[in-house]
Amino acid sequence: xxxxxxxxxxxxxxxxxxxxxxxxxxxxxxxxxxxxxxxxxxxxxxxxxxxxxxxxxxxxxxxxxxxxxxxxxxxxxxxxxxxxxxxxxxxxxxxxxxxxxxxxxxxxxxxxxxxxxxxxxxxxxxxxxxxxxxxxxxxxxxxxxxxxxxxxxxxxxxxxxxxxxxxxxxxxxxxxxxxxxxxxxxxxxxxxxxxxxxxxxxxxxxxxxxxxxxxxxxxxxxxxxxxxxxxxxxxxxxxxxxxxxxxxxxxxxxxxxxxx
Amino acid sequence: xxxxxxxxxxxxxxxxxxxxxxxxxxxxxxxxxxxxxxxxxxxxxxxxxxxxxxxxxxxxxxxxxxxxxxxxxxxxxxxxxxxxxxxxxxxxxxxxxxxxxxxxxxxxxxxxxxxxxxxxxxxxxxxxxxxxxxxxxxxxxxxxxxxxxxxxxxxxxxxxxxxxxxxxxxxxxxxxxxxxxxxxxxxxxxxxxxxxxxxxxxxxxxxxxxxxxxxxxxxxxxxxxxxxxxxxxxxxxxxxxxxxxxxxxxxxxxxxxx
Numbered sequence: 001x002x003x004x005x006x007x008x009x010x011x012x013x014x015x016x017x018x019x020x021x022x023x024x025x026x027x028x029x030x031x032x033x034x035x036x037x038x039x040x041x042x043x044x045x046x047x048x049x050x051x052x053x054x055x056x057x058x059x060x061x062x063x064x065x066x067x068x069x070x071x072x073x074x075x076x077x078x079x080x081x082x083x084x085x086x087x088x089x090x091x092x093x094x095x096x097x098x099x100x101x102x103x104x105x106x107x108x109x110x111x112x113x114x115x116x117x118x119x120x121x122x123x124x125x126x127x128x129x130x131x132x133x134x135x136x137x138x139x140x141x142x143x144x145x146x147x148x149x150x151x152x153x154x155x156x157x158x159x160x161x162x163x164x165x166x167x168x169x170x171x172x173x174x175x176x177x178x179x180x181x182x183x184x185x186x187x188x189x190x191x192x193x194x195x196x197x198x199x200x201x202x203x204x205x206x207x208x209x210x211x212x213x214x215x216x217x218x219x220x221x222x223x224x225x226x227x228x229x230x231x232x233x234x235x236x237x238x239x240x241x242x243x244x245x246x247x248x249x250x251x252x253x254x255x256x257x258x259x260x
Numbered sequence: 261x262x263x264x265x266x267x268x269x270x271x272x273x274x275x276x277x278x279x280x281x282x283x284x285x286x287x288x289x290x291x292x293x294x295x296x297x298x299x300x301x302x303x304x305x306x307x308x309x310x311x312x313x314x315x316x317x318x319x320x321x322x323x324x325x326x327x328x329x330x331x332x333x334x335x336x337x338x339x340x341x342x343x344x345x346x347x348x349x350x351x352x353x354x355x356x357x358x359x360x361x362x363x364x365x366x367x368x369x370x371x372x373x374x375x376x377x378x379x380x381x382x383x384x385x386x387x388x389x390x391x392x393x394x395x396x397x398x399x400x401x402x403x404x405x406x407x408x409x410x411x412x413x414x415x416x417x418x419x420x421x422x423x424x425x426x427x428x429x430x431x432x433x434x435x436x437x438x439x440x441x442x443x444x445x446x447x448x449x450x451x452x453x454x455x456x457x458x459x460x461x462x463x464x465x466x467x468x469x470x471x472x473x474x475x476x477x478x479x480x481x482x483x484x485x486x487x488x489x490x491x492x493x494x495x496x497x498x499x500x501x502x503x504x505x506x507x508x509x510x511x512x513x514x515x516x517x518x
Contacts, residue, residue, distance in 0.1 A: 029427050033430045037430065040437060048442075051305040167283055184302055185301040189301055
């Protein structure tokens, strides 16, 4: 019960603090405006390239909007350090697992909302045809993709202990996803040696599944892809937790929490 | 002479800051790398594909991102370190110091152009040639000046509102889109063309694309004139803006607080 309380309290405070909620307009610009503008840019670019139909880019980039929480989660630890509160958080008796995963909970919900808005923009502004879509499958793909992106954020958050700049890491991951997830470049067009990289991302299969669901595939046909991403995402989350604990332990031993 | 010394010292110091700033290095190295590679894959199927178009477009994305973020953050950074009051109180005019630092920023950001070229030429193996090298150099100088002036315009806004950065940062992709960096603005709705024409980065893209690929219809001297005029006008607008916001912050005692 104690851990559950820490999970929710940590999640709520991380979320509110990160966006300085006193100013909701900044939140709207950052969280909703930025990903939609990114979607618009890559959709126009794809349309100019003409290699695939417009729907290919619309669905892929709408789903990539799910990656936005990655930044927030990765930034959470960096902000604690910048504000000088990291040693207090780590020295508290709170369960660090609950603390660690709690940091992502609200952002995942927030990310889901962003993707719904992105699909709305793709439909009403760019004319994405969802008339044949399998809604249950598409909804599940959005949930899995958001979860997957959040788990990358967890790894980045852990790595932020070492690298000191979580924004650098999260931005790097974002651009890697734009290239390797299949959202913009068909996987078969990428060099063969990149296959282990894109299959190791917890969002690549969700992109593929969501395109199938939008085209009218039945729920069961995309399920193996989504299960695959959920498993890979879980592996990323565990890796993030392991990294978080290992680096925390090293930082405690060396007394380098504030600077590494 | 004093002005030049301030500009030079500020630029040299700022380059040293940038060289160890991971986020700015991201904008100059990592972002143009991924944009160049992604766009190469997305556009190379076009029958009229010209790799120099992607090289220039990706480099422009790096130049713009650095100008935008650094112009926006340059005041915030001073405030964050607690040195803004010292800077404002020093005998050197604040605008001159910021202008010098942003010169350093623009010179440093040229790395994105070199990187984009390397990706196109070495990673993808394209034979990349510049159609009009002398014209390209002139376009590059004028484009850098226009982007520098735009970044300078953003700087005093950081004194007015601490949160302004969160709004200005969102301008990254709109300028990629309306600036025609990597696709022609003809793809956009006709009503939006006026926005493009009002943006100095659009004219920077026109000048660099025309002189690098040899394509395009706009007379290059007219484009250069627009870039020059936009730079001068932006600086002329920025000067009283600096004075205004400093006067306001001084009167209200909010220089470090806004």
